[in-house]
Amino acid sequence: MNINPKVINQEISLIRQISIKSKQYKDVIDLTIGEPDLPIPCEIVDQTTLYMKNNRMGYPMLGGTPEIREEIVKFYNTKYDSSYKIDEVLVTAGASEAISTTMRTILNEGDEVLIPLPSYPGYLPNIDFNGGKSIFIDTISDKLQLTVENLKKHITPKTKALILNYPNNPSGIILSKKNLDEIMDFLRDKDIYIISDEIYSEITFDDDFISVGKYDFLKEKIILINGFSKSHSMTGWRLGYILTSKKLRDQLIKVHQYTLTSPSIVSQYGGYVALSKCSDISSYTKKYKKRCEYVYNRLNSMGIVTLKPKGTFYIFGSLNNFNIDSSLDFALDLLENKHIAIVPGIVFGVEGYFRISCTKSVEILKLAMDKIENYIEKYKS
Template identity: 40%
Template sequence: MRNPLSKIVVDIQPSGIRKFFDIVSEMKDAISLGVGEPDFDTPWHIREEGIYSLEKGRTFYTSNAGLKDLKIEICNYLNRRFGLRYHPDHETIVTIGGSEAIDIALRAMLDPGDEVLIPQPSYVSYLPCVTLAGGKPVIIELKAANQFRLTKEELLDAITDRTKVLIMPFPNNPTGAIMEKEDLEDIVKIVEEKDIFVLSDEIYSELTYGKKHVSIAEFPGMKERTILINGFSKSYAMTGWRLGYAVGPAIIIEQMVKIHQFAIMCAPTTSQYAAIEALRNGDSDVETMRDAYDQRRRYLIHAFREMGLECFEPYGAFYVFPCIKSLGMTSDEFATTLLKEEKVAVVPGTAFGECGEGFLRISYAYSIENLKIAIERMERFVARHKCK
């Protein structure tokens, strides 16, 4: 029988995060610090709007690109928060989470062999999505010495004549790194000089601490060459609602809608009505959750430093990225042994790229009570293995 499988798909490695989730789900008394999912319930007024939409029988397809009212609210939000102006009809699409937006943006922009620059450590979906779109991933290794920010030197070294797209994964998953205005200024100059496009994943834009998020699309000339990805999962604790969006040049959005039209049809109708309420009346909910995350962030940074583990201060998302090289273990060995000995699940840094070796991703999207229990167990583990 002929092989039924695509070699391209077979060659893509499964997510390095999943095996720890699968083990911890069957382990009694285990604590997971691995999931990038808010522990908050979706705020009640948002849930209520979703329920109301069902009660009113709003269960039909929406237009392919999304409800007009939702697209208007997305544009209003981006204008209010970042001074960005987009047209709801021609420059906006509602998707199944930010992940679908990343996928269809790359498929709409890439021809076989086009190179896509991916700063790593970063979200696990970028590389496989580039590969599935026929592009060639080119990895830029971010460094702890630079607080995992992308530098102009690193960018210039990676650009070739085949470079078409730069992915900007900030605020960053897994490191929590951000790019401030002065950091982006250097990147913008190079992007314009080399005539490349940017896919800016800003799903954590509302989760920054003491620093205001700056979008690369805010810079003169960048709105025309940037696809901005965002969504509702992280900011509004709406992971299960599966709703995201992209805004950008009409010529690109039009092709993204075409792919979305054939593969998806439209995003969930109930979720779209709930998202309208989130954008209109959810600012205070975001602030409440952000304050709680900030408390947890500061607690973890202090705890890891007290353990003697290097941990730079992240200003975005809800992750810390401590260095465990001093223990003489690989990231995978540390995570596997910690889970076995202390029943605490964390994610090896290598799940987000080879340059994540020697680091762990710790999510603080958990209650402070659970974090304290987990830290007590990790302190025992680190003390025990430092003595060996």
């Protein structure tokens, strides 16, 4: 086949590969994919069902319906002290399409994109497909915090964009106000896009999350990405959005249009209800926090040291106290012997770690932790 070599050289996500492999075990506990198990708020389902019954399901407006864009702007400006307008919103088919559309719009061959590690693996293929080069910034020595000093070391004349993903997948770390202020101030006079993936912004525990959207003096460079999959358990609805300047939105919408024209009108109405009627998901956040704290305490008691997450529903455990050379081998062996599916740290660009998705009840997580504790004993000896 005469296929684009950039496609040939890519593989299906290792997260998906492990999840698929785990299905061969009937008693498996799959802690890989970050899909919320909590139900979609019932009002979203009820109101959207009524909308479907009473309205013709035609093509939605390019860029998103005015109703959902107005709610997105109202929500972000009220909660995160931003100043976006309705014509600065682009509604997308999930945050994944938002990432793809962004990379296809801004990247030229040879452009460099800075990515702090550990990092969500979905950024890399989108950079590669569009001729860009991923430049990784190791944050392990700074307790997974990106500092302005570390950032400065990686800036070159080819730097096109910096990706920020906080609360972070896989670690749950939130960038401190001091570090974020210093980074934003440093980038003030730089010709560098700031791509802020804030898909987990609503799932925070103790610290208040600071959105990049509040830095109004950088609006012309900021591409802010969010969605409804994590906050409202609306994974199957495939609904996300981009907040940016109107000038940049006018370019992004061209790429977006020729990708899918627009997300489903049904999904957009569901998103409208989510923000207008169900924006408070604190009850969900409390459950995720309880689960994460349980897994965090259990892992640390086993000697698997981890930083306490400030948000998301992930735990990123360290294997540094054990004689384990490969996080992938560790994950595959754990799956084969204990039927527990986790994600190796190498997926996120760092070795010696693994991610657990706490999207199961505490009872199921307890069973998983018991099995991991039994399994890890062989490495202690």
